[in-house]
Amino acid sequence: MTEVLERPAPAGGHGHEEHGPTGILKWLTTTDHKVIGLSYTVTAVVMMVIGGAFAEIIRGQLSSPNGTLVSLAQYNELFTMHGSVMIYLFAGPFAFGALANIIVPIQIGAPDMAFPRLNALSYWLYLTGSITMLSGFFVAGGAANFGWVAYAPLSSSVATPGSGADLWIGGLLLTGFSAIFTGVNLCATVFYLRAPGMTMFRMPIFTWNLLVTAILILLAFPVLTAGLIMLYADRHFGTHIFSVAGGGVPVLWQNIFWFWGHPEVYILALPFFGMVTEIIAVFSKKPVFGYKGMIFATLTIGALSLGVWAHHMFTTGTVLLPFFSIMSLLIAVPTGIKMFNWIGTMWRGQIWFSTAMLMAIGFLITFLVGGLTGIYLASPPLDFFTHDTYFVVAHFHSVVMALVLGAMGGLYYWGPKITGYLLNERIGKIQFWFLFIGTQVFTLPMYLLGLRGMPRRMAIYPQHPSWQYLNDWATVGALMIGVSTILFVVNIVYSWKRYPAGDNPWDGHTLEWFTSSPPPHHNFYRLPPIRSERPTWDYNHPEHRALEHGHHEPAVDGSVK
Amino acid sequence: MRTEARVLLGLGTFFAIMDAVYWFWSKEDAGGVMIIAGTLLCFLPGLYYFWWSRRMRPRPEDDPHAEPAQGAGVVGTFPGTSIWPFTLGMASFVMVLALVFGVWLVVPGVALMFWAVVGATGESRRGGQH
Ligand code: HEM
Ligand SMILES: [Cu+2]
Numbered sequence: 001m002t003e004v005l006e007r008p009a010p011a012g013g014h015g016h017e018e019h020g021p022t023g024i025l026k027w028l029t030t031t032d033h034k035v036i037g038l039s040y041t042v043t044a045v046v047m048m049v050i051g052g053a054f055a056e057i058i059r060g061q062l063s064s065p066n067g068t069l070v071s072l073a074q075y076n077e078l079f080t081m082h083g084s085v086m087i088y089l090f091a092g093p094f095a096f097g098a099l100a101n102i103i104v105p106i107q108i109g110a111p112d113m114a115f116p117r118l119n120a121l122s123y124w125l126y127l128t129g130s131i132t133m134l135s136g137f138f139v140a141g142g143a144a145n146f147g148w149v150a151y152a153p154l155s156s157s158v159a160t161p162g163s164g165a166d167l168w169i170g171g172l173l174l175t176g177f178s179a180i181f182t183g184v185n186l187c188a189t190v191f192y193l194r195a196p197g198m199t200m201f202r203m204p205i206f207t208w209n210l211l212v213t214a215i216l217i218l219l220a221f222p223v224l225t226a227g228l229i230m231l232y233a234d235r236h237f238g239t240h241i242f243s244v245a246g247g248g249v250p251v252l253w254q255n256i257f258w259f260w261g262h263p264e265v266y267i268l269a270l271p272f273f274g275m276v277t278e279i280i281a282v283f284s285k286k287p288v289f290g291y292k293g294m295i296f297a298t299l300t301i302g303a304l305s306l307g308v309w310a311h312h313m314f315t316t317g318t319v320l321l322p323f324f325s326i327m328s329l330l331i332a333v334p335t336g337i338k339m340f341n342w343i344g345t346m347w348r349g350q351i352w353f354s355t356a357m358l359m360a361i362g363f364l365i366t367f368l369v370g371g372l373t374g375i376y377l378a379s380p381p382l383d384f385f386t387h388d389t390y391f392v393v394a395h396f397h398s399v400v401m402a403l404v405l406g407a408m409g410g411l412y413y414w415g416p417k418i419t420g421y422l423l424n425e426r427i428g429k430i431q432f433w434f435l436f437i438g439t440q441v442f443t444l445p446m447y448l449l450g451l452r453g454m455p456r457r458m459a460i461y462p463q464h465p466s467w468q469y470l471n472d473w474a475t476v477g478a479l480m481i482g483v484s485t486i487l488f489v490v491n492i493v494y495s496w497k498r499y500p501a502g503d504n505p506w507d508g509h510t511l512e513w514f515t516s517s518p519p520p521h522h523n524f525y526r527l528p529p530i531r532s533e534r535p536t537w538d539y540n541h542p543e544h545r546a547l548e549h550g551h552h553e554p555a556v557d558g559s560v561k
Numbered sequence: 562m563r564t565e566a567r568v569l570l571g572l573g574t575f576f577a578i579m580d581a582v583y584w585f586w587s588k589e590d591a592g593g594v595m596i597i598a599g600t601l602l603c604f605l606p607g608l609y610y611f612w613w614s615r616r617m618r619p620r621p622e623d624d625p626h627a628e629p630a631q632g633a634g635v636v637g638t639f640p641g642t643s644i645w646p647f648t649l650g651m652a653s654f655v656m657v658l659a660l661v662f663g664v665w666l667v668v669p670g671v672a673l674m675f676w677a678v679v680g681a682t683g684e685s686r687r688g689g690q691h
Contacts, residue, residue: 028647029642029647030642031640112639117640117646120647124651128657166660170657170661191562195629196628197621197622197626211568215572215603218602252591255592299572303571303579306596306599307583309592319587319589320586320587323587527629530629531625
């Protein structure tokens with residue numbers, strides 16, 4: 001029989017009860033990873049709503065060829081801030097700061113993150129960075145308007161003199177340091193705070209993916225920060241790093257930006273890969289198919305992601321096309337392995353179509369569309385044809401909307417652990433269908449628009465019968481996505497403290513389902529023995545314990561080697 | 562500790578090979594230098610962990626047969642609540658606003674930052690508030 005022993009209170013002198021301040025002071029002074037993670041989650045979801053509101057205005061403007069909803073200048077600000085808010089302030093922080101902050105320490109049986117005060121600092125830098133970037137709308141000249149990629153020379157002090165651009169740079173400096181500190185924290189937590197028996201190859205896939213994400217953050221974000229400092233110096237200190245006038249090289253900015261920017265794509269994606277892996281395994285009542293293959297694929301994606309940045313620069317004529325094309329196409333291999341492993345996990349499983357599971361399946365399908373169209377873009381001749389058209393916008397929206405589906409799946413799956421209460425499943429499923437169908441109705445017409453030559457970042461476009469109905473459909477899809485977001489808020493309000501979750505509502509596999517919902521201060525009163533990557537499952541189902549990594553011969557004597 | 566080291570050294574080795582190919586094929590400097598930096602960033606901690614992993618006894622978390630009780634004892638010192646991360650965050654905020662609204666903001670920014678760093682260090686030495 002398994003035996004559960006108390007794990008004594010960690011040193012530092014206090015037990016499991018928290019006797020700290022309450023209310024606003026608690027929020028300001030907390031170093032508890034669960035409270036910080038919750039602040040991150042709420043802030044990131046608010047950013048998603050703000051970025052989504054910008055998107056709805058954009059689609060409103062584009063619903064007719066000569067839209068008059070916003071001016072041309074305002075449109076530039078809107079698409080810049082839509083992209084910036086979504087990538088820098090929603091997707092990234094949600095991926096590595098929100099659920100990760102709460103779940104990673106618990107999944108490995110740790111009492112907190114390795115550096116709790118640094119963790120709190122990360123949050124404050126994220127919050128102030130977000131405020132800084134958004135405050136651009138309130139200064140003379142308006143917010144940044146050079147696109148979320150700030151290409152030189154558009155971002156120079158001649159082309160964009162306003163302080164909105166400087167606020168954009170300043171906001172990114174703050175959120176950049178926030179991300180770097182989170183990366184340090186995640187690595188140290190995973191390397192040093194695992195519970196006894198939690199070997200590296202027993203860590204849940206979600207935690208593994210966050211480890212690789214953290215390493216990528218450490219590799220990529222300092223490059224962006226350095227680039228931003230150079231950009232600021234060019235704008236204000238008279239250097240000419242990115243301007244031809246003084247002997248600089250504008251395309252250097254693109255190299256620096258995308259050296260961060262492509263790893264960033266995987267910094268955004270890997271955490272959501274991890275979430276859906278957990279969700280699919282739990283709701284199929286099966287262990288993850290190909291556990292080690294999954295980890296290997298994650299590491300391969302991380303490794304390759306540092307060598308593909310210039311696939312965003314094929315049309316500049318300054319990059320080594322074959323190298324970047326081959327490297328980009330190679331990424332399809334580990335991603336394909338993951339796809340098959342997800343399907344393998346569901347195969348012959350006892351599937352429970354909960355809202356979280358629907359979101360995860362929606363993620364798979366939508367990400368598959370984004371991934372496959374990405375293969376086209378990795379081929380230079382095809383990219384020359386589609387670069388800077390709506391085909392690209394459609395491609396990356398298939399990807400990022402898949403991430404939104406994954407994020408929602410994660411919230412439905414882990415939300416009960418964090419708050420102690422379930423969300424309403426019926427509203428959740430309606431939300432899923434609006435989000436999933438809306439996404440396809442929104443992206444598919446944009447692929448066609450791109451192939452028919454509609455350029456991106458245009459506030460007005462020629463009257464063209466074969467463009468018009470496609471734009472109308474894209475706007476309909478955007479509205480459906482908006483409805484799904486409203487339904488999510490409705491669900492939170494409706495389900496508020498209504499359905500107590502209990503410790504383990506989904507019959508989960510990993511350690512977070514072993515402790516209470518919400519977990520106590522420092523997370524655990526006791527830990528089960530850890531003998532596989534599914535310790536909670538093993539404990540609850542001693543007759544079906546997993547053997548090492550998916551070998552499922554029944555253990556005759558009930559013991560596991 | 563051994564797996565941790567292998568992950569980092571494996572990534573570093575991959576980057577080194579990739580950089581060699583890229584450098585000799587493209588003769589482009591910026592990317593070549595950035596990948597070298599990435600390589601070093603993997604090798605430095607990777608070699609350190611590797612060196613340690615050969616010297617230390619496996620920790621309970623590296624032992625597949627460890628019992629929960631082996632984790633008893635000191636896990637580490639965890640601070641209670643602390644106002645200093647917030648203070649440091651606000652100091653950084655003020656410093657960044659100085660980039661936009663005027664250099665004079667650097668003065669309160671640095672002062673606040675200094676205060677926060679001193680406060681946080683003192684708190685660590687006392688073992689944190691509870
Ligand atoms: C309701 C959902 C969304 C809608 C309707 C939407 C709509 C759009 C549209 C129409 C554009 C093109 C603007 C133009 O080129 O003129 C755009 C650009 C962009 N979107 Fe979205 N979007 C949505 C969600 C997201 C999400 C979730 C992300 C990221 C996590 C995202 C990231 C971006 C980025 C990076 C750009 C490029 C901005 C630029 O050109 O500088 N979007 N979006
Ligand atoms: Cu890319």
